[in-house]
Amino acid sequence: MFNHLNIGLLGGGQLGRMLIQAAVDLDLNIAVLDPDKEAPCSSLVKEFIVGSLTDYDSVYQFGKGRDLITIEIENVNIQALKQLEKEGVKVFPQPDQIELIQDKRVQKQFYKERSIPTADFVLINSKSELIQHSGFLPAFQKLGKSGYDGRGVQRLTVASDFEKGFEGESLLEKLVDYQKELSVIVARNTVGEIKAFPVVELVFHPVHNLVEYLFSPAELRPEIQKAATDLALRVINELELTGVLAVEMFLTHQGEVLVNEIAPRPHNSGHQTIEANFTSQYEQHWRAILGMPLGSTTQLMPAAMVNLLGEEGFNGPSHYDGIEEVMALEGVYPHLYGKKITKPFRKMGHITVLDKNLESLKSKVKTVKERVKVIAKQPKKISI
Ligand SMILES: Nc1ncnc2c1ncn2[C@@H]1O[C@H](COP(=O)(O)OP(=O)(O)O)[C@@H](O)[C@H]1O
């Protein structure tokens, strides 16, 4: 069907790995570019090119002559993608949309211009300006660019916290006293068909701003489910983005849904769709960018996803302690990303848990969180 196409993927991390798993079933040929020769995709594809994702020449040379380029990370060289597009290479999501999303400042201004509900913010050009905005506290300061997984985002509570403020171009955003963090993954294909996955509820690590685990569907009143879904669909329509888009949101105590940020690719809040939904977010991405009909997003069973983060205090060859014990339980699916070295809080894998019954789902999640630890392998004792 599409096996004649020469498709390039920018980024060879875990999202790329799962995109490739879905690509295999559709008989797609994927080449990957990543700066790390041992990236999670490195052993999966025939053509794995080691090179920078942010350097013009490296991205341009990788993309030249291909039929289609897509991404699994948004921090990529936009100028190269624009040039490739001019030369007839299809690029989805589109370079303009990736560019908008790359900068949290531009993203927030987009929401404001389009009256998309989001937390109040001010743009900050340098650290010294922060002090003028003490009335905005408590707040989150976010760097415009280069923030990823909680880096480049910090909470500032009182004026003395301005001392630890970031230097570069940033924004200061009012703290949202939310009851829940939600995410909705939506997709839009090349002819404008759109579909949303069920609303997911995210639970973050209290210190490190990383998703610890999630539940899908979120436990919400139907009108909140609808508000979150409608908002996510509105964002992808306003952006006219082709591909999969993750929309992270806050649900306030007043029942208001605010957009926090978006990601123009599959997202860790959609891992569970592999086992729990008719169509996975990864397959949906290929369907969307290849102009196929979008798949049904209906969920077959309640699901949870537990992130496997490197344990604090361990640095070295990765070992997944306790994994066999939880695999003995029904509906427990490990996904290990193939990263050889564990570091504290590095995303090493995830475990999807399914159960018809919500209470036993929660108890299985508790067991998985307690039992499975990513640690560094102890050197074996040599017995003589
Ligand atoms: N305005 C805010 N109010 C309360 N919590 C916030 C706010 N902004 C961010 N956070 C918390 O910090 C996390 C990370 O922020 P986010 O903007 O999503 O950055 P990134 O995911 O790029 O690190 C959010 O998921 C949320 O837990």
Ligand SMILES: [Mg+2]
């Ligand atoms: Mg985020």
